[in-house]
Amino acid sequence: MHRQETIGPLIQRNPVSADSAYHAFWECEAAGCRNSADVLTIMLSVSACPIRCTMCDLWRNTLVTKTPPGAVPHQIQHAIERLRVDAPESSRSGSVDRPRWIKLYNSGCFFDPSSIPPDDYESIGRLVSGFDRVIVENHPRFDQGRLQKFARHIDGQLEIAVGLETVQPRWLSRMKKRMTRDTFDDYAMRLRSNDVDLRVFLIWGVPGISHQEASKWTVMSALHASRMGARHISIVPARRGNGWGEFKQAIPDANPMVLAGLQQQLIRRIGHHTVVTVDLWDMDSDQPGDEREALEQIGELNQRQDRSMNQKT
Numbered sequence: 001m002h003r004q005e006t007i008g009p010l011i012q013r014n015p016v017s018a019d020s021a022y023h024a025f026w027e028c029e030a031a032g033c034r035n036s037a038d039v040l041t042i043m044l045s046v047s048a049c050p051i052r053c054t055m056c057d058l059w060r061n062t063l064v065t066k067t068p069p070g071a072v073p074h075q076i077q078h079a080i081e082r083l084r085v086d087a088p089e090s091s092r093s094g095s096v097d098r099p100r101w102i103k104l105y106n107s108g109c110f111f112d113p114s115s116i117p118p119d120d121y122e123s124i125g126r127l128v129s130g131f132d133r134v135i136v137e138n139h140p141r142f143d144q145g146r147l148q149k150f151a152r153h154i155d156g157q158l159e160i161a162v163g164l165e166t167v168q169p170r171w172l173s174r175m176k177k178r179m180t181r182d183t184f185d186d187y188a189m190r191l192r193s194n195d196v197d198l199r200v201f202l203i204w205g206v207p208g209i210s211h212q213e214a215s216k217w218t219v220m221s222a223l224h225a226s227r228m229g230a231r232h233i234s235i236v237p238a239r240r241g242n243g244w245g246e247f248k249q250a251i252p253d254a255n256p257m258v259l260a261g262l263q264q265q266l267i268r269r270i271g272h273h274t275v276v277t278v279d280l281w282d283m284d285s286d287q288p289g290d291e292r293e294a295l296e297q298i299g300e301l302n303q304r305q306d307r308s309m310n311q312k313t
Contacts (some may be wrong), residue, residue, distance in 0.1 A: 111146040
């Protein structure tokens with residue numbers, strides 16, 4: 001049986017190669033109140049995450065084998081060289097007003113040795129030495145000292161992105177996160193003790209709940225993540241067509257006005273120390289008047305947080 005049939009029988013893998021990242025791009029991201037950073041995001045082509053969360057479709061862009069040694073540094077080097085010409089002017093000129101960050105996203109756990117071979121850490125560190133912040137994603141189950149080993153090779157500030165998703169225990173169980181809120185809390189404290197920043201992914205909406213319920217639990221989850229020291233919280237609207245199977249049609253529609261109001265509310269409450277963004281990757285920009293304005297507002301706040309901005313609802 002092919003690997004994609006085991007992980008997700010309804011969705012086929014996309015063709016990817018260990019020779020190159022499957023996507024890379026520059027983006028502007030909020031770095032605090034009224035500040036922004038130029039961010040090079042590299043989506044690495046590596047082996048699939050073994051956690052296999054119910055709602056996740058990131059495995060579609062992964063290899064069917066373990067990541068070959070040396071493949072990840074090659075992908076990073078190629079992406080940096082290819083996108084150097086597309087770098088924002090502030091990044092090319094070395095502006096001290098706009099820090100340069102890099103995200104190394106691997107569709108799973110950075111410290112899973114099958115995904116990112118530990119022997120490649122030193123080479124990766126050299127390649128990202130010119131960036132002020134290095135952001136990778138990881139599950140608390142994967143560490144075993146590899147975080148400290150990687151951190152020794154990083155000149156900039158290391159930040160770990162963790163998919164907490166929600167503090168609703170029943171939903172965590174349904175998602176097969178193999179993690180509890182206590183697991184997350186312990187990991188957050190461990191990161192803090194090692195001077196590593198925390199980024200948190202939260203999911204908005206699960207099958208069978210209302211907009212109100214989705215927003216209520218997102219707020220509760222964001223407040224908890226902020227209390228645990230999250231520097232950045234990214235709200236990800238649940239997408240149909242992931243691993244929800246026959247329940248995918250029961251996912252609440254991600255209304256831009258609801259999400260804009262939610263983001264603004266959280267910025268007012270925790271924006272003095274936590275950046276709050278909303279993932280717009282799969283949101284349709286061709287929306288009627290108010291919805292389009294709400295998407296534009298989210299886009300502006302994703303790039304530059306300003307608690308004084310008026311809310312359009």
